[in-house]
Amino acid sequence: xxxxxxxxxxxxxxxxxxxxxxxxxxxxxxxxxxxxxxxxxxxxxxxxxxxxxxxxxxxxxxxxxxxxxxxxxxxxxxxxxxxxxxxxxxxxxxxxxxxxxxxxxxxxxxxxxxxxxxxxxxxxxxxxxxxxxxxxxxxxxxxxxxxxxxxxxxxxxxxxxxxxxxxxxxxxxxxxxxxxxxxxxxxxxxxxxxxxxxxxxxxxxxxxxxxxxxxxxxxxxxxxxxxxxxxxxxxxxxxxxxxxxxxxxxxxxxxxxxxxxxxxxxxxxxxxxxxxxxxxxxxxxxxxxxxxxxxxxxxxxxxxxxxxxxxxxxxx
Amino acid sequence: xxxxxxxxxxxxxxxxxxxxxxxxxxxxxxxxxxxxxxxxxxxxxxxxxxxxxxxxxxxxxxxxxxxxxxxxxxxxxxxxxxxxxxxxxxxxxxxxxxxxxxxxxxxxxxxxxxxxxxxxxxxxxxxxxxxxxxxxxxxxxxxxxxxxxxxxxxxxxxxxxxxxxxxxxxxxxxxxxxxxxxxxxxxxxxxxxxxxxxxxxxxxxxxxxxxxxxxxxxxxxxxxxxxxxxxxxxxxxxxxxxxxxxxxxxxxxxxxxxxxxxxxxxxxxxxxxxxxxxxxxxxxxxxxxxxxxxxxxxxxxxxxxxxxxxxxxxxxxxxxxxx
Numbered sequence: 001x002x003x004x005x006x007x008x009x010x011x012x013x014x015x016x017x018x019x020x021x022x023x024x025x026x027x028x029x030x031x032x033x034x035x036x037x038x039x040x041x042x043x044x045x046x047x048x049x050x051x052x053x054x055x056x057x058x059x060x061x062x063x064x065x066x067x068x069x070x071x072x073x074x075x076x077x078x079x080x081x082x083x084x085x086x087x088x089x090x091x092x093x094x095x096x097x098x099x100x101x102x103x104x105x106x107x108x109x110x111x112x113x114x115x116x117x118x119x120x121x122x123x124x125x126x127x128x129x130x131x132x133x134x135x136x137x138x139x140x141x142x143x144x145x146x147x148x149x150x151x152x153x154x155x156x157x158x159x160x161x162x163x164x165x166x167x168x169x170x171x172x173x174x175x176x177x178x179x180x181x182x183x184x185x186x187x188x189x190x191x192x193x194x195x196x197x198x199x200x201x202x203x204x205x206x207x208x209x210x211x212x213x214x215x216x217x218x219x220x221x222x223x224x225x226x227x228x229x230x231x232x233x234x235x236x237x238x239x240x241x242x243x244x245x246x247x248x249x250x251x252x253x254x255x256x257x258x259x260x261x262x263x264x265x266x267x268x269x270x271x272x273x274x275x276x277x278x279x280x281x282x283x284x285x286x287x288x289x290x291x292x293x294x295x296x297x298x299x300x301x302x303x304x305x306x307x308x309x310x311x312x313x314x315x316x
Numbered sequence: 317x318x319x320x321x322x323x324x325x326x327x328x329x330x331x332x333x334x335x336x337x338x339x340x341x342x343x344x345x346x347x348x349x350x351x352x353x354x355x356x357x358x359x360x361x362x363x364x365x366x367x368x369x370x371x372x373x374x375x376x377x378x379x380x381x382x383x384x385x386x387x388x389x390x391x392x393x394x395x396x397x398x399x400x401x402x403x404x405x406x407x408x409x410x411x412x413x414x415x416x417x418x419x420x421x422x423x424x425x426x427x428x429x430x431x432x433x434x435x436x437x438x439x440x441x442x443x444x445x446x447x448x449x450x451x452x453x454x455x456x457x458x459x460x461x462x463x464x465x466x467x468x469x470x471x472x473x474x475x476x477x478x479x480x481x482x483x484x485x486x487x488x489x490x491x492x493x494x495x496x497x498x499x500x501x502x503x504x505x506x507x508x509x510x511x512x513x514x515x516x517x518x519x520x521x522x523x524x525x526x527x528x529x530x531x532x533x534x535x536x537x538x539x540x541x542x543x544x545x546x547x548x549x550x551x552x553x554x555x556x557x558x559x560x561x562x563x564x565x566x567x568x569x570x571x572x573x574x575x576x577x578x579x580x581x582x583x584x585x586x587x588x589x590x591x592x593x594x595x596x597x598x599x600x601x602x603x604x605x606x607x608x609x610x611x612x613x614x615x616x617x618x619x620x621x622x623x624x625x626x627x628x629x630x631x632x633x634x635x636x637x638x639x
Contacts, residue, residue: 038463039464133380
């Protein structure tokens with residue numbers, strides 16, 4: 001450590017302005033991108049306080065104060081989409097973390113390396129399946145060809161249960177989406193946990209085996225507690241993102257199916273729909289700003305907690 | 317067929333069961349010597365649960381594949397089956413004879429290849445400058461790249477930027493540019509660059525190599541593993557991207573694969589128009605076509621997957637421990 005800083009010191013002193021210029025040139029494309037596509041839209045948020053029209057443009061349109069926010073809060077949709085966002089994200093987060101944790105503990109039991117690698121690749125794959133494809137699969141399961149029931153209804157009829165028209169029944173959708181999320185993220189999360197498991201010393205297990213611990217005992221009393229830091233980080237990161245719905249998956253599945261909105265409409269899908277159908281930029285931007293600000297509070301809190309818990313893995 | 321779903325359903329039950337069995341105190345278990353052990357209950361349960369979850373992940377994809385090879389009238393009357401029977405290549409034949417598929421692939425490939433190259437070069441360059449820990453440059457740049465992870469302008473300003481300011485509507489760059497850099501991946505690259513041996517860089521400097529030369533001729537060749545990881549993550553993101561295309565690309569001739577698929581969901585009737593105009597296709601096999609299109613969209617990822625998978629796992633691990 002001492003030597004390393006010494007080397008850095010030497011390097012720092014040797015850095016000429018010309019070399020710095022060359023390095024800045026390297027960074028330039030990235031800097032420009034951030035200015036245009038990350039910071040530009042932040043400046044564009046002024047639209048939230050304006051009565052936007054295309055002719056006058058972003059900065060020329062007249063101001064209308066907090067009118068846009070008032071309109072959104074009075075529309076009656078605000079509570080519904082905020083609650084949906086929080087509930088769905090909480091469900092997604094806990095289900096995928098639990099599935100990932102259990103899968104990792106169990107994958108760890110599988111010793112045959114070929115089979116293990118095969119299973120691991122298989123359960124990891126859904127992570128790379130696009131939301132659109134997921135939506136098509138789900139339609140096959142829930143609606144079937146030309147609305148002829150689908151796989152799930154076929155099963156229900158086998159065990160003499162009434163058929164359900166899933167795409168017009170909002171009630172079960174939080175659970176359906178949660179299952180989709182587990183399908184999509186279970187394997188992915190388990191890989192993260194498995195990486196943490198491999199760093200646990202083999203000695204601990206040998207000692208436990210000498211004391212007569214069963215594999216169940218080891219998984220529950222050794223591996224699981226040692227995974228808590230990883231779990232903590234993932235929970236904190238997830239809670240930080242809790243105000244941002246998984247727009248792509250939800251919108252790909254629900255589309256503009258109004259009957260499902262009561263349980264599936266989240267902030268992002270709402271924003272997108274009002275942008276496309278209503279075309280009211282001011283109000284939509286106001287909702288976006290509201291989301292960004294509340295989201296920022298969550299993310300910052302999460303980062304602070306993470307830094308306090310785990311200084312090593314923090315970026316800043 | 318019902319057995320398939322039956323299996324799927326029991327997964328959740330088994331998960332719960334595994335948790336329960338885990339909670340049962342095991343004090344009563346007989347002491348065993350380490351070394352040669354009989355298969356323990358937990359291990360057996362693990363094999364079963366993990367295999368079932370594997371099936372749960374695979375079967376939906378297989379059903380789509382089988383569906384794409386099954387005659388539409390059979391699909392409609394008997395539903396899905398495990399093995400395509402009667403076997404039918406109609407949907408694929410129609411797709412390959414039409415223009416949509418080729419155009420979709422061209423659009424998707426352009427977005428993926430050009431996008432990944434741009435993303436990768438900008439990410440590596442910016443990350444290298446951050447990783448150099450230059451006084452007065454690196455830290456401001458870190459904060460500059462970090463803030464967008466905390467706060468975003470949201471959809472509306474981005475939409476206005478692309479359509480009103482940059483006028484990129486119907487250009488493939490309207491899909492590439494908004495998602496070109498992922499701050500998270502920049503920091504993954506930074507943490508890799510920081511591990512490069514200092515000695516090599518210093519000796520290059522002593523030999524008179526300039527900053528550009530160090531970056532292109534020493535750093536990049538040493539960083540092939542991380543570049544592969546980042547490139548693959550970016551490539552999958554671009555290939556799967558449909559939302560930007562939905563917002564900005566309305567010209568049917570320029571739509572990427574994912575958006576063509578999206579149109580098939582949004583409007584089943586669109587499927588009829590998919591395989592190029594032909595009067596004989598009054599009763600186009602809509603569902604079979606939709607499945608075939610899905611297969612063709614997933615296929616490139618599936619083909620690359622066996623080779624790429626280890627990189628993904630590596631990248632994830634890196635992100636998880638250093639992110």
